[in-house]
Amino acid sequence: MISQMYVKGLMFDPYNNAYIVILRDETQSEMLPIWIGKPEASAISLAMEHISPPRPMTHDFMKAYLDAANAKVISVVITDLNENTYFAKIHLMHGDSEYTVDSRPSDAIALALRTEAPIFVNESVIKKQGSEELAQWLENLKPDDFGKLDS
Amino acid sequence: MESLIELKVDRVLDDSATDTRIVVLSRSDEPTEYLMIWIGASEGEAIRRALDGLLTPRPMSHDLIKNMGEHLGIKTTRVVLTDVKHNTYFATVHLEAKGVTRTIDARPSDAIALALRCQAPVYATPDVWKRRSGQNLEAWLNKIESKPLET
Numbered sequence: 196m197i198s199q200m201y202v203k204g205l206m207f208d209p210y211n212n213a214y215i216v217i218l219r220d221e222t223q224s225e226m227l228p229i230w231i232g233k234p235e236a237s238a239i240s241l242a243m244e245h246i247s248p249p250r251p252m253t254h255d256f257m258k259a260y261l262d263a264a265n266a267k268v269i270s271v272v273i274t275d276l277n278e279n280t281y282f283a284k285i286h287l288m289h290g291d292s293e294y295t296v297d298s299r300p301s302d303a304i305a306l307a308l309r310t311e312a313p314i315f316v317n318e319s320v321i322k323k324q325g326s327e328e329l330a331q332w333l334e335n336l337k338p339d340d341f342g343k344l345d346s
Numbered sequence: 347m348e349s350l351i352e353l354k355v356d357r358v359l360d361d362s363a364t365d366t367r368i369v370v371l372s373r374s375d376e377p378t379e380y381l382m383i384w385i386g387a388s389e390g391e392a393i394r395r396a397l398d399g400l401l402t403p404r405p406m407s408h409d410l411i412k413n414m415g416e417h418l419g420i421k422t423t424r425v426v427l428t429d430v431k432h433n434t435y436f437a438t439v440h441l442e443a444k445g446v447t448r449t450i451d452a453r454p455s456d457a458i459a460l461a462l463r464c465q466a467p468v469y470a471t472p473d474v475w476k477r478r479s480g481q482n483l484e485a486w487l488n489k490i491e492s493k494p495l496e497t
Contacts, residue, residue, distance in 0.1 A: 234388035235407075250434070253389065253407045256456045260411055263450050264420045264443040280404065287418065290444075294417040299404050 196318040197272060200227060202304060205240055216304060218273075218316060225321050227273070229281055235301035242308035254305040261310075264289065268310040271303035276320045350426060350469035353381065355458060358394040359487075369393055369458060370483065371468065373475075381427075381470065382480035383435050389455030396462035408459040415464070419443065422464040425457040427474045435474070 200218035203226070208215050214236035218227040231239075238254045251259060261268065266289040275282040283303040287294045298306075307314050352374040359368040367390020371381045385393075392408045394400075405413060415422060421442040429436040437457040441448045452460075461468050470478070 232388075234386075250453050251451060251456075252453075253456050256439075256450070256452050257407070257411050257414075259450045259452075260420070260439070260441070261414065261418075263441055263448040264415075264418055266414070266418050266420075282404075285410075285414070287414065289418045294414075296410065296414050296417055297405060298410050299406075302405075302407050302410050 197315040198225065198318065198321070199313050200225070200273075200316050201314065202239065202243060202308065205236055205243065216301070218304075218314065227316055227321055229273070229300050229304075230279070231299075231301040235299070235305060238305040239301070239308065242305060254302070254309055257302075257306055258309045261287070266294075268306060268312040269293065270313045270315055271298070271300075271307045273300050273303070273314070273316040273320055275317065276323045281320070348472040350471060351375075351475050353427075353468045353470055355393065355397060355462060355468065356380065358390050358397065360390075366390070367394075369455065370480065371458075371470075380480040380483040381475065381478040382483065383454050384433070385453070385455035389453070389459060392459040393455065393462065396459060408456070408463055411460055412463040415441075422460055422466040423447070424466050425452075425454075425461040425468045427454055427457075427468070427470040429471075430474050430477055433479070 198220050200220050203217045203219040206215050208230065211230065213230050214233060215228045215230055216239055218229065238252060241248065241252065266287050269286040269288050272284045273281055274284050281300045283298045283300040285296045285298050285303050285306065287296065304314060353371040354374050356370040356372045359370060361368055361384065365387055367385050367387055369383050369385055369390065373379045392406060423440045423442050426438050427435055428438050435454045437452045437454040438449045439452050439457050439460065441450065458468060
């Protein structure tokens with residue numbers, strides 16, 4: 196089973212000095228936080244706020260590269276979680292063939308937002324993701340932590 | 347049209363004052379003549395990993411672009427530094443997909459990070475070469491030191 200999820204927000208995790216992108220399903224019943232690096236967080240944030248920098252950033256370039264070859268991003272899927280590392284697949288259509296490319300979720304999400312491709316998450320990832328740890332994390336959250344990126 | 351000047355990616359320097367990187371390119375036919383371009387930290391590290399032949403456990407953004415290209419049969423044929431305006435360098439990436447050639451606009455940092463991964467040559471137009479910064483590399487080297495990449 197896979198569920199479609201949406202990028203809900205982006206926040207800073209001061210304890211780990213990292214960023215967290217938060218995915219939610221449509222009914223808001225499932226939530227998936229993914230810890231990502233600063234450049235990828237910035238790439239996701241620019242896309243969420245529809246900001247076009249004067250020069251193409253890395254994921255804009257990635258999109259231009261696929262556009263130039265007439266390749267289309269069909270979807271991205273967060274497929275697995277292994278020892279706190281998440282795995283994703285990018286599904287591409289080129290000509291009449293479909294291709295699947297291994298990716299970090301951060302790159303996959305940054306690209307999906309730019310190409311308006313849907314983001315799916317394997318159910319097993321949501322289950323594995325340790326609800327206890329998440330509950331604890333959420334307890335410590337203050338509304339301010341969400342910042343203006345939360346929509 | 348004057349012919350393009352082939353460049354070699356010489357090294358990446360840290361500009362610790364601003365947390366940026368400097369990519370140093372040299373002329374293939376005149377290795378003591380340099381061109382320096384200020385780039386972002388994450389793009390600089392992407393170039394450095396390629397120069398050092400370092401592999402990360404998960405594909406980083408430019409590895410992903412290269413992998414997508416390999417899946418789709420897109421060949422990166424060359425990168426050209428085409429212009430410099432107010433210290434901002436412009437580059438084009440030349441692609442070949444299914445017998446059709448395309449040119450896409452890119453920042454030099456992304457273009458070079460991809461070129462190194464695809465063994466594509468890097469060129470500058472004679473005009474960019476003439477207007478480059480980097481003649482005073484030795485002076486720069488005295489001021490900053492290149493630190494090895496910490497992984």
